[in-house]
Amino acid sequence: MIETTAASVDPALGADSEPIRSGRDAGATRRALVRAARRRFATDGYRATTVRDIATDAGVNVALINRYFTSKEGLFEACMKHSSDELGGQAPLRSASRDVAHERLIAHIVGAPNEDDPLQMLLLLRSSGDENADRIRRKTLEHYTQRLAANIGWVADDPTSAPILLKAQIAMATALGIIMLRTSAAVEPIASAGLDELREPLQHIFSTLLTEHEQQQQQHEN
Amino acid sequence: MIETTAASVDPALGADSEPIRSGRDAGATRRALVRAARRRFATDGYRATTVRDIATDAGVNVALINRYFTSKEGLFEACMKHSSDELGGQAPLRSASRDVAHERLIAHIVGAPNEDDPLQMLLLLRSSGDENADRIRRKTLEHYTQRLAANIGWVADDPTSAPILLKAQIAMATALGIIMLRTSAAVEPIASAGLDELREPLQHIFSTLLTEHEQQQQQHEN
Amino acid sequence: MIETTAASVDPALGADSEPIRSGRDAGATRRALVRAARRRFATDGYRATTVRDIATDAGVNVALINRYFTSKEGLFEACMKHSSDELGGQAPLRSASRDVAHERLIAHIVGAPNEDDPLQMLLLLRSSGDENADRIRRKTLEHYTQRLAANIGWVADDPTSAPILLKAQIAMATALGIIMLRTSAAVEPIASAGLDELREPLQHIFSTLLTEHEQQQQQHEN
């Protein structure tokens, strides 16, 4: 049985800005629920996570989940939207140099799941089985890969630049796959590998996949 | 809601070696259950799959799952073992030329989940939440990546060849990640991409990751 | 699903004497709650009505229901008492000529539930499941039929006049039954029948049941 104790969540709570729920603050309660839910959903998966787990982790009554998010699915959606929003705000990615972008992606990969990373990529690994929530998940992934692709010359409505988007999605797939092997599957030795060991091969892949294609695209335009 | 009808599975069943269950053949019943279960678990995930779904797909009474496999988790384990066994039998991989190996891996990626491929990689994406089953899953993934790595010069107890295994696992991660984006998440355009579009970038990655390293490794030893 | 929106109630509220709640007037709050509750209980039934529905309709915070009426049951009781009181005040029924009394009863039947009729007979159709409230309901019905019967010669403690009360109760039963078929069950064509179509047969029944019996009663006295 999966038995992620509430204790395992505490470090993150402590690291965050609001260590103690004030007791009668709706906003704080909502945030606490989303934070706990993201962690649970990312760690255990949607189906395996119970609303009681989440409520307990957040230190609030179960009924508040329905009060604030209508349903478990609604909470899942909120978690997704949360990731999506943070992603949207991360605008500087565009202007960052390629190497920095790669380095950042690699850091995300290595950091999950202990750091409460903005994108919480793990969450994107999980299918909810709920149509609505999964649609949001898909949109989030598409959105993110499009931004990644735009950085290297992808143009939305230009069919000739389609391969660039494909490569960005392959890069994303690599990132998610590694996170999965490291966290959910705990496959060794990759699960225990540190940044030092992973940086070189990942840099290699990402620079292959995520390299400037601009000139070529200009030429093949229709 | 995920709603893979029993009907959609039948073609594959028919294509298999045992089209009709004889009715009083324990072995056949077991096989039918495992086949149906692998498909369901891979497609819908462990939690979302009900034993009734599996039994219906297999054309068998639900109670037989407990009779033959003790529990749902037991059946999941059996599915994993099954994959593991088939993998073990696939020995000739070693002698295959690199390009053929890559091509085969790519075909697996593109074919999932419609082809009843031996490894059923999708299954490896799914966590059951059951400790035992997940341990088998981890072992299977480790075993498979070790074989992949051995092909390109990895030696089990030689710490200096460790980076090779890591690269093989990254390759595996890429494969699993792409399968996930294509099947579970249905992210476009990668979900609809055909072999033609995927072959080139994947060949590139795999040849980077899965290239003979023997000489070089010896040199870079620390 | 029954979905009487708050909006649909507003017109009646406006037609009433207190269109706007002053905000800090305990009496007005109580009245607003009772009015909203009577409508809801009568329309949707006790169980199907939520205290939130009522509070929303009344434009009042939910917690005030418990503050002023202790509980949902208490509010239901208050609604019943309210009907009962209005009924008590309706004294002139006694002196009205028989035909006028019948006509008034018929008008009640046809008018429900749109007119905010004083007795709100629909309310009497509904059982709350609460012992106390249902006792009040029974008393109200008994009281009302006694007054009806007294009009046609029934004497409280005279056992020989008992059949008169029975007839009055049968008349009441007819009235309630028709209201039910028209409102709750929506049985056609009676649900759409207008005053013109209902007047004649009802006049006939009521004059049969509610006719002066005084002489006969006098004779059979013991």
Place this chain on the structure above:
Amino acid sequence: MIETTAASVDPALGADSEPIRSGRDAGATRRALVRAARRRFATDGYRATTVRDIATDAGVNVALINRYFTSKEGLFEACMKHSSDELGGQAPLRSASRDVAHERLIAHIVGAPNEDDPLQMLLLLRSSGDENADRIRRKTLEHYTQRLAANIGWVADDPTSAPILLKAQIAMATALGIIMLRTSAAVEPIASAGLDELREPLQHIFSTLLTEHEQQQQQHEN
């Protein structure tokens, strides 16, 4: 709180043909559930009845309600259909003399709810709040009153005979209203009145409402 004990149901169970559930007979289980449900729904109303009440009364596990009837609403529908079916089988009503028909209706009124009467009129008093179930309820009531009306000269598509149907529905309303006053409201003295006391006034009403109208209707045509 409503607290109709299981004991109050036993007499009827004993009076019925199947006093003891055999334990592994699906048909018997279904019947036991419908019987218990009809009694509960009729007595306490749809909302106030819990599936656990019903299962306990029927002496079976709660989950079987969902197994056999999909949902609480499905069970309610089955109860309605049951009543409806029995009603359909009651064909001889047509040829019965008027007095016998009236007498039978009166017996139903007096008998409810202790006799497991075929129509279980009480059930028809109760709204479920479920759209589907309430539609069936309406249809049943319309069907029954049409049969009653057909007996006294109503012709389906003849608009001139419409008043006859209206009268039949008024008769039905009277019957249902009395049953309500006697059972759900327990209004005295009608609740304790016996057949002897009720027969005469009811005969009077029903013969007024349910009398052959064929010739007259032809004349009063508009």
Place this chain on the structure above:
DNA sequence: AATGAATGAGGTTTCATTCAT
């Protein structure tokens, strides 16, 4: 006086599993 946050009990439903045939 009034509000909105919070709570706990209880309702329906699903599902893996066991039992009896």
Place this chain on the structure above:
DNA sequence: GATGAATGAAACCTCATTCAT
């Protein structure tokens, strides 16, 4: 060996009510 009936443990959700401001 196989079946279908039956079971009990949760799971999600609703709702009347109480608490703190």
